[in-house]
Amino acid sequence: MIEVQNLTKQYGTKKAVDNLSFTVNDGEILGFLGPNGAGKSTTMNMLTGYISSTEGKALINGIDILDDPIEAKKNIGYLPEIPPLYLDMTVKDYLNFIYDLKKCKLPRKAHLEDVCNLVMIKDVYNRIIRNLSKGYKQRVGLAQALIGNPPILILDEPTVGLDPKQIIEIRSLIKKLGKKHTVILSSHILPEIQAVCDRIIIINGGKIAADDTTENLTKNISTDHKLIARIEGPKDEILKMIKNMPGVVSVVADMEREKGIFDYEIEAKEGVDLRRELFKRVVARNWVILGLKTTEMTLEDIFLKITMGDDVVINTKKNDAEAKAEAADAKAEEYDKLAKKADEASAEAIDEKEGEE
Ligand SMILES: Nc1ncnc2c1ncn2[C@@H]1O[C@H](COP(=O)(O)OP(=O)(O)O)[C@@H](O)[C@H]1O
Ligand SMILES: [Mg+2]
Numbered sequence: 001m002i003e004v005q006n007l008t009k010q011y012g013t014k015k016a017v018d019n020l021s022f023t024v025n026d027g028e029i030l031g032f033l034g035p036n037g038a039g040k041s042t043t044m045n046m047l048t049g050y051i052s053s054t055e056g057k058a059l060i061n062g063i064d065i066l067d068d069p070i071e072a073k074k075n076i077g078y079l080p081e082i083p084p085l086y087l088d089m090t091v092k093d094y095l096n097f098i099y100d101l102k103k104c105k106l107p108r109k110a111h112l113e114d115v116c117n118l119v120m121i122k123d124v125y126n127r128i129i130r131n132l133s134k135g136y137k138q139r140v141g142l143a144q145a146l147i148g149n150p151p152i153l154i155l156d157e158p159t160v161g162l163d164p165k166q167i168i169e170i171r172s173l174i175k176k177l178g179k180k181h182t183v184i185l186s187s188h189i190l191p192e193i194q195a196v197c198d199r200i201i202i203i204n205g206g207k208i209a210a211d212d213t214t215e216n217l218t219k220n221i222s223t224d225h226k227l228i229a230r231i232e233g234p235k236d237e238i239l240k241m242i243k244n245m246p247g248v249v250s251v252v253a254d255m256e257r258e259k260g261i262f263d264y265e266i267e268a269k270e271g272v273d274l275r276r277e278l279f280k281r282v283v284a285r286n287w288v289i290l291g292l293k294t295t296e297m298t299l300e301d302i303f304l305k306i307t308m309g310d311d312v313v314i315n316t317k318k319n320d321a322e323a324k325a326e327a328a329d330a331k332a333e334e335y336d337k338l339a340k341k342a343d344e345a346s347a348e349a350i351d352e353k354e355g356e357e
Pocket of ligand 1: 011015016034035036037038039040041042043
């Protein structure tokens with residue numbers, strides 16, 4: 001378990017890390033997400049005792065990293081941003097050297113073999129590190145962190161500079177490691193964090209901007225619910241029908257896709273999923289749905305929102321939604337005049353059912 005209390009790092013007048021507090025439980029894979037310069041590496045360097053903190057403390061399994069660094073560090077495997085490799089050594093010599101440095105007590109040959117199998121570097125075991133590809137160098141860096149089998153792994157941007165194939169390999173390796181270790185992983189690449197981590201701390205300007213499970217973060221932000229339905233049928237009647245559905249904020253018809261077929265952009269109230277009801281109503285009127293998709297906000301959107309100035313983005317969105325709602329209202333009035341009782345009989349039947357809910 002890692003407990004971080006009011007951790008702060010001051011460089012001159014600049015606070016690189018500003019009063020961070022969080023806890024990482026055993027077995028968790030925590031993602032540290034933030035743009036460059038957010039303070040991720042500085043935080044990791046303090047957690048691992050590589051640099052001292054200006055204020056606050058970090059406890060590794062209950063041990064203060066500054067009070068008893070040797071005991072605390074026994075629990076940690078660290079892969080810094082730039083792997084600490086000796087390029088002139090062979091992989092074999094380097095890993096043996098690290099084994100000695102860490103005063104590892106596990107049976108040497110078997111343990112090094114296990115580690116090499118895990119990170120898949122057996123085929124380069126006797127090669128000079130300098131000549132390895134970046135992906136292999138990174139895996140040797142991981143191997144170094146794994147020696148001594150520490151319960152906690154701290155990995156600083158482990159996939160930076162790798163090609164897509166290597167990125168996928170390292171990611172699945174980290175997921176595998178997460179089954180037996182507590183992992184903190186930093187990245188400025190969102191899909192990476194999303195793919196690998198159970199929990200995400202978004203860090204920006206040295207402060208925590210969000211701290212939640214990946215699932216919750218994704219769920220919280222997908223409430224901005226927009227639906228695009230491609231429907232074949234009389235446009236004005238369709239607009240009116242959708243406008244009358246409970247939970248609809250606005251609806252506008254996009255351009256004509258094929259003859260008599262339009263895309264309707266529907267905005268629903270928070271937490272309302274219109275898809276099933278829309279389907280029923282369209283079928284009840286003998287129109288046809290040819291396409292239906294939700295455009296939910298992604299974690300990428302929230303990351304940008306948080307790191308690029310929340311207010312601006314939210315306000316524009318709100319105004320945009322308001323403008324659309326007004327436009328839709330104006331249009332709806334027109335349609336009211338045109339479309340009379342065409343769909344009322346069947347719509348009433350459906351509304352009655354809703355009234356009971
Ligand atoms: N040794 C240092 N001296 C002065 N400023 C530093 C030092 N190390 C980092 N910084 C500054 O602290 C901030 C956070 O850096 P860093 O932790 O490396 O961010 P990240 O890893 O999220 O990209 C940056 O503005 C960086 O320039
Ligand atoms: Mg960094």
